[in-house]
Amino acid sequence: MSYRHFGAKERHTLMYLLHWRLSYRDTGRRLGRHHTNISHKVKRNGRLMACYRDEFAQERAMARHKKPRHTTRRRSHKKRLHYVIERLQEDWSPETMAEHLKLDHSRSACLRISPGGA
Numbered sequence: 001m002s003y004r005h006f007g008a009k010e011r012h013t014l015m016y017l018l019h020w021r022l023s024y025r026d027t028g029r030r031l032g033r034h035h036t037n038i039s040h041k042v043k044r045n046g047r048l049m050a051c052y053r054d055e056f057a058q059e060r061a062m063a064r065h066k067k068p069r070h071t072t073r074r075r076s077h078k079k080r081l082h083y084v085i086e087r088l089q090e091d092w093s094p095e096t097m098a099e100h101l102k103l104d105h106s107r108s109a110c111l112r113i114s115p116g117g118a
Contacts, residue, residue: 005065006041008058014041015054080111 006014010031017027024042028035045057080101087097094115105111 006061008054011041011045011054011057011061014038015052015057018042018052077110080113083111084113 013031014027017030022030024035024038027033028038031038041057042052045052045060083101084097087100092100094113098113098115101111101113
């Protein structure tokens with residue numbers, strides 16, 4: 001079964017099922033979801049003041065969806081960033097940089113790049 005994101009209607013239904021104090025397993029059966037997905041959504045999007053709020057959860061989910069994760073991770077390691085900038089100025093290819101980083105810094109997992117940029 002492939003994963004699909006919870007939509008606003010599904011979150012609204014989830015809010016009411018939780019309000020009726022159904023277990024995560026029963027809630028999951030009614031929504032056609034695994035109970036661990038239900039548990040994860042409730043923990044992540046809120047049991048603020050002992051209740052799950054569908055609109056609040058949807059807003060938080062959309063905010064997380066819009067926020068790019070990969071660009072900040074790439075730029076967060078200063079040594080790696082400087083290495084890449086210097087090699088780009090020397091016209092190195094991304095593949096060459098990736099291989100040299102592996103060889104030059106074999107013990108440091110932080111100093112790795114993907115030549116595809118993903």
